[in-house]
Amino acid sequence: MSSLPAVFTSWFKSRGWSPHPHQLKMVEAARRGEHSLLIAPTGGGKTLSGFLASLVELSQDNAPGLHTLYISPLKALAVDIHRNLEMPVQEMGLDLRLETRTGDTPANRRQRQRENPPHILLTTPESLALLISYDDADAIFASLKCIVVDEAHALIGTKRGDQLALCMARLQKLAPQCRRVGLSATVAWPEELRAWLSPTARTDDVHLIKGGGGAKAKVSLLTTKEELPWSGHYGLHALPEVYEELRHVRTAILFVNTRAQAELVFQELWHLNEDALPIALHHGSLAREQRRKVEAAMARGDLRAVVATSSLDLGIDWAAVDLVIQIGPPKGVSRLIQRIGRAGHQLNTPSRALLVPANRFEVLECRAAIDGVEEGTLDGAPPRPGGLDVLAQHILGLACSKPFTADEIYSEVTKAAPYAALDRQTFDDVLRFVMDGGYALKAYDRYKRLFLTSSDRYEITSPKVAQRHRMNIGTIVEETTLKVRLRGGPVLGEIEEYFVNGLEEGDSFIFAGNLLRFEGIRELTVLCSRAAGDAPKIPQYMGGRLPFTTHLSDRVREMLADPSHWQDLPPQVAEWLRIQQWCSVLPKKDGLLVESFPRNQKEYLVAYCFAGRNAHQTLGMLLTRRMERMGLSPLGFVASDYVIAVWGLHAPRNLGELFSEDMLGDDLEEWMAESSLLRRTFKNAAVIAGLIERKYPGQEKSGRQVTVSSDLIYDVLREHEPDHILLRATRADAASGLTDIHRLGGFLKRIKGKITHRRLDRVSPLAVPILLEIGREYVGDDAIDELLAENANELIEEAMAGLENTRSLF
């Protein structure tokens, strides 16, 4: 307490609070001029900790000029923190200016902020990138003393995080005295986070402070009385039991994994809602106003429950939430901990969480995740090197601000951790790309953005370049969508173009919690009326997939392999596994189990890889190519996060050969080059690098236009400059993203020489779920044989019937 000035101590006292130990530690670190990183669970006054030292300094000297820059990944959070900070500032009578600056800020206020910055500015990574591109950036930031990065764990390892790291490196040059403060949830790799925050990319530059953990969460698995589904992912079977839970809580958040699932679960809950409980819906495609309404109702404590996607993973803390329900598998322990942490911000009240698996395999994953939460084993991929596309955008931003020499910029950007290992040659290639598009594109005038002055400085070719750059700042690339408007009513949100293309007048669909009738399209808006139709469609989005962490995958395999764990599983699941044990065998903790069996004149091969869907899709493509060459006539494959199934005319014999590591050779290169996955990845990189501009002064490009021009450039580059910087960026993104080659490589290495092959005369119990996926799932570039769609009951019966015959087999 002694480390705070009197006005602060008496303010804490007047609120009946005393500062947390970590808050004082942060102030002391600041006094010593140290950078610091606070890692603490949600709540617990984390944000105030970040600002306390700045407020103390400003209370002693409030000379004009920007003192502290706060950066949040969410606009809404910046606004909320602004409101929260005003309270202590006013109550302590501190004389200082506090403002937000995001894309929502009106132009006149932006102008004023440039000329006369507030003491504390709250903003986003994108807005910061914009500020840095101004020619007066040096004047704006010269006085800067402190940068606070909130929710740093949500930024590191992403392209937004790469961009922010680069911007901070620039700030360090404009304001060398500047101190950095990071605020983060608990992460699996705190050292990397320290390095990311550091102005020198060195871990020990940043003082690590750990905040006290709140009470430990009580997490349980919903053991439904219903029959557990063999496949499907919506979890609707358990909703009556979920609803029952809602009747006994104050406020609950129900997390689901997809927007379509959110709509469905919401709809079903309302059917069950005989008590007329106030239940709301929240996801990323709902109109901003709709979402703000829901958030405000949550803050007031007016809602009993809200069904949400990761749209509520971060952000404002709601004290009233006493239960978090996760419907469907959490896909990672850290993600689950983050979601559970959204409840129970009352001091020392343990939060409660309930996991609702939608099928049998998901039971295993949920159970494994609960064990992970109890042991506190965090997961998630560690940060990878920064994207070259992001670097290109940043370099152009720097040029928009002031001409520079290559040497000074190289030394500047390599101070940012994501680019610390960037070699000079690659940097020069990126710079060359920014300058004129690179060797293969230099003939086009539109790609000439920089020229070299007589003093060896790079300068933008015209002010138009800066204008266009500023209109296209940011690393988030989205699908094109159409707005959905209720006739004579408000905009409800947006749905993707392709979904709209599949609608005919009179079709009904569920959106924003409403049953709607499709009337037609006017300009870029879908017009709808309320409907009473049946069999409504549900909009699907080409969103990302929540990645299945390797850690959780390891836990699932461990649980499967050791029957002593099964007592923690619902009886239906334990029985399913026991029957599998009799009919076939269970996957071991290490190695790979492959089953093969005939069915309906075809040969099936089911591999229990547990490497996640992205890796499985790449594997499926490689396997079918190889089987083709072996003369096995493969016909198709289907993949889940856990399993892959391939079917064809003949059964494979030599599985060691089939799964050998050299699979990642020529086939991969060839397929990747043609694959639409890579084209999509390239498009994103091209947009981020500024090769394709989404917006021009006065017009916006449609998604179709962007795709066409990106495909053209992609083909040109592949032919004429295969080592182009954007193709390198694309391969790097794909390797850990949509094709997940890193993980596939690790998998193939791990199973080498450890493949168990079971030849069966029929489908096994464990193989039933993946066979039920056939015909329901779109896989990569290969069309699925819909005729194969299975009759669930028949299939299950057949698998379980294997029981009698099998004993004699072994």
Next chain:
DNA sequence: GACCTGCTGCGGGATG
């Protein structure tokens, strides 16, 4: 380029 498992996030400036 889709559809039955597919998240989240941001983004100009000057003028009338």
